[in-house]
Amino acid sequence: MKKETLLNKLLSYFIAENNEMKIMDMPSDYIEKRRLLRVLMNIRIPQPIDSNILKLHDDFLLEETKEKNIVNPYELHTVAEDFNETKTPLLTKLVLWQGDITTIAVDAIVNAANSKMLGCFVPLHRCIDNAIHSAAGIELRLECNEIMEKQGFDEPTGHAKITKAYNLPSKYVLHTVGPIIYDNLSEEDCRLLASCYTSCLEKASEYDVIKTVAFCCISTGEFRFPKNIASKIAVETVCNWLKVNPNRFDRIIFNVFTREDYNEYARLFREYN
Incomplete structure (x- = not known):
């Protein structure tokens, strides 16, 4: 048809x-x-x-x-290849990639969700939550609703849930709620953002089939977390987790949408040792 x-x-x-x-x-x-x-x-x-x-x-x-131009995560250059002259072994598992997260064929992508966990209801909104749900289809909201009805309360900040990916090229979606910054950034905000990354990695680790994960820039959009600090937390948290679990994943991708975000991560990786 x-x-x-x-x-x-x-x-x-x-x-x-x-x-x-x-x-x-x-x-x-x-x-x-x-x-x-x-x-x-x-x-x-x-x-x-x-x-x-x-x-x-x-x-x-x-x-x-x-x-769409579907992206194979194993064909992307690693951070070690592109940014780090020391070729630190840990960085051979990491990728920095600028593009549309709904086009990458990883085992799991990370969605920056809100506490209701049902996706964005604002028509044509430009947030990643809206983009992921729009490309995955209405079954994603139906599964999220089933999970949240069983839970009986809003999703806490820093936690993670996992669902199927339906019509996306990925297999699963990891949903996490990042901290919302209203006034000044606090230590608790930073702790909660780090928890988002750790919770996603821990949840993904429960599934043996998940070997590749793509993170979005959690909380830096509508939730107003400063990008330079958020990128530092993301890199440090993921790297520290990988040091403890060096054999768990083949690729962890930091997916960015803007050149500003790309430059923040690139600077961190060039300085990493």
């Missing part, structure tokens, strides 16, 4: 099930239709869905994933 035909069927279903958002005219342009589908997925509460529609939804998102 052609992608636009799939898109039209999905739009018809999601528009019909939404009682609050009244859409008078269906967009004729494909890009606008696709934006509308993402909006409807973003605002959709976790509720049952017709199995036939779910299959169409998965077919559509998987086709989009195939069209």
